[in-house]
Structures are given as structure tokens and as C-alpha cells.
Amino acid sequence: xxxxxxxxxxxxxxxxxxxxxxxxxxxxxxxxxxxxxxxxxxxxxxxxxxxxxxxxxxxxxxxxxxxxxxxxxxxxxxxxxxxxxxxxxxxxxxxxxxxxxxxxxxxxxxxxxxx
Amino acid sequence: xxxxxxxxxxxxxxxxxxxxxxxxxxxxxxxxxxxxxxxxxxxxxxxxxxxxxxxxxxxxxxxxxxxxxxxxxxxxxxxxxxxxxxxxxxxxxxxxxxxxxxxxxxxxxxxxxxxx
Numbered sequence: 314x315x316x317x318x319x320x321x322x323x324x325x326x327x328x329x330x331x332x333x334x335x336x337x338x339x340x341x342x343x344x345x346x347x348x349x350x351x352x353x354x355x356x357x358x359x360x361x362x363x364x365x366x367x368x369x370x371x372x373x374x375x376x377x378x379x380x381x382x383x384x385x386x387x388x389x390x391x392x393x394x395x396x397x398x399x400x401x402x403x404x405x406x407x408x409x410x411x412x413x414x415x416x417x418x419x420x421x422x423x424x425x426x427x428x
Numbered sequence: 429x430x431x432x433x434x435x436x437x438x439x440x441x442x443x444x445x446x447x448x449x450x451x452x453x454x455x456x457x458x459x460x461x462x463x464x465x466x467x468x469x470x471x472x473x474x475x476x477x478x479x480x481x482x483x484x485x486x487x488x489x490x491x492x493x494x495x496x497x498x499x500x501x502x503x504x505x506x507x508x509x510x511x512x513x514x515x516x517x518x519x520x521x522x523x524x525x526x527x528x529x530x531x532x533x534x535x536x537x538x539x540x541x542x543x544x
Contacts, residue, residue, distance in 0.1 A: 346531040352469075358518065358535035402469055408531035415484055416531055418471040 315340040317407050319419035326395045327427050333380075334390045334422045336405030346408040347381065347388045348416070353401040361403070364388065395426045431455050434519050434536035441509060442544055448505045449539045451519030459483070460502035461533065462494060463518040471518070477502050478524075509543045516540045 317338045326332035338347065349361040364372045364381050371379050376396075380389045392399055405419040432453045441447055453460060461484075462474040476484035480496045491507045506513060520533040 348531055356516065356538045356540075358520075358533070360532055363532060404471060406531070415473055415476065415486075416533060417473075421469045421471075423469075 315342070315345075315407050315409055315417050317405050317417050317419035319403075319405055319422050321422045322420070323423045323425070325425040325427055326392075328395055328397060330395055331391060331393045332395055332424065334392075334403050334405075334424065336388045336390070336419055338386050338388060338405070338407045338419075340386075340407055340409055342409045344409075347379075348406040348408070349377070349379070349388075349390045350404045350406060350418075351399075351401045352404065352421075353398075358404070362390065392424075397426050397428060400424060400426045430536075432519055432521055432534050432536040434517075434539045436539060437537060438540050438542075440542045440544065443509055443511060445509050446505070446507045447509060447541070448503055449517055449519075449541070450501070450503045451536060452501050453519075453521040453534070454500065455521055455523070455534060456500075457521035457523040457534070458499055459522050459524065460496065460499070461520045461522075462502065462504050463520060463535075465516040465518060465538070467515070474517075475502075475504075506541075509541075511543050514541055514543045 347364045475494045477496045516538040519536040
């Protein structure tokens with residue numbers, strides 16, 4: 314079984330500043346993927362960024378980047394130049410290919426970007 | 429065009445009733461899922477279907493029965509609804525690439541079920 318833990322239930326950041334959301338995971342597999350999904354107030358889940366465990370280089374997508382520490386099983390999300398539209402729930406997730414594509418989600422972090 | 433669409437988006441019903449939520453994806457994906465998001469926003473997988481065959485069935489009561497008439501549709505039928513079934517139910521789809529799933533799920537907008 315795999316578990317994903319997000320230790321920050323809520324966070325806030327001023328517009329244009331940088332914020333980091335934490336995530337730790339536990340899996341016995343060597344081949345897995347990690348994700349951050351965003352859920353704005355509209356409810357729809359949107360993929361923000363993805364990291365393959367076998368890749369050492371941290372993934373980046375525009376203002377979003379991750380700090381993947383494989384040995385520590387840590388996968389944090391950094392949002393630079395925060396925008397009001399970044400206000401949402403953020404979910405960290407882990408995929409184990411050997412578990413039938415079952416995505417395990419963390420409990421979520423509610424991020425509020427303040428003007 | 430909506431990639432993954434669910435109907436209805438809101439559903440209010442009485443305990444004991446039977447209800448269905450429909451899901452359709454026009455992405456040509458071969459795998460579809462149902463996830464449940466509870467009041468604390470916790471997301472948990474319920475079912476996964478690949479080409480109309482059940483792949484994952486997490487400890488979900490027998491009152492929940494998924495049906496996949498074809499690989500573009502995965503409906504969720506719930507019998508004898510209970511208060512604890514109140515939640516947002518998300519349908520999602522994904523596509524295998526090179527024999528492996530990459531984990532990118534495309535979600536519908538969710539169906540909020542309220543049981544009174």
C-alpha cells in the first residue's frame with residue numbers, strides 16, 4: 314500500500330510572492346510517478362505537474378516547479394509569482410504502475426492567494 | 429467540447445432511494461474511474477475500468493455498482509442511498525502509453541450528491 318501525506322491543511326500567500334506546498338509519500342515500489350493536481354472552487358481537478366521517479370531532474374511547468382527528494386520521499390510544489398487564480402485546493406498524488414494505475418491522493422492543502 | 433462530462437452535476441435525494449450518475453469521455457481513452465471526495469476533501473478511488481472490464485474495486489459497499497456499456501462510458505448506480513453517501517463523485521479517464529499508465533487523469537466536473 315502507498316500513502317501520501319500533506320501536512321499543511323491551509324496556506325496563504327501574497328500575490329506575486331512564492332509559496333511552497335509540502336508532500337511526503339511512502340511506497341515500496343521503485344517505479345512510480347508523482348503529481349500535483351489543482352482543484353479550484355469550480356471543483357474540476359486539473360493536473361499541474363508530473364514527476365517520474367526515475368528522473369533526477371525536478372519537473373517544471375512555467376511558474377510551477379517541484380523539489381523531488383527521492384531518498385526522503387518528499388515532493389514539494391513551489392509556486393512562483395503567485396496569482397489570484399492560483400487560489401485552490403492542491404493535491405499531491407502518487408501512482409504505482411503495478412497497482413493498476415491507482416492514484417493515491419494526499420489530504421490536500423487549501424491555498425489562498427491574497428491581493 | 430467537454431472532455432469528460434458527468435450528469436447530473438447536482439443531485440439531492442432521500443435516504444433509501446436509488447440513483448445513477450452518468451459519465452462520458454470523448455478523449456478516446458481506454459480507462460475510466462470513479463473517485464469519491466468526502467466533506468473533508470479527501471479523494472479516494474472507488475472503481476477503475478479498462479476497456480469495459482473492472483480493474484480496481486476498492487472496498488466499496490455492494491450498493492455501488494458501476495456499469496461500462498462501452499469504453500467511452502462509465503456509469504455509477506447507487507442503491508439504497510445512505511446519509512454517508514453524500515459526497516462529490518468524480519469520473520476520470522486516462523490512456524495507457526507504451527504499456528504503462530502515466531497517471532495523468534482527466535477529470536469531470538464532479539457530481540455533488542446530497543442524501544437527506
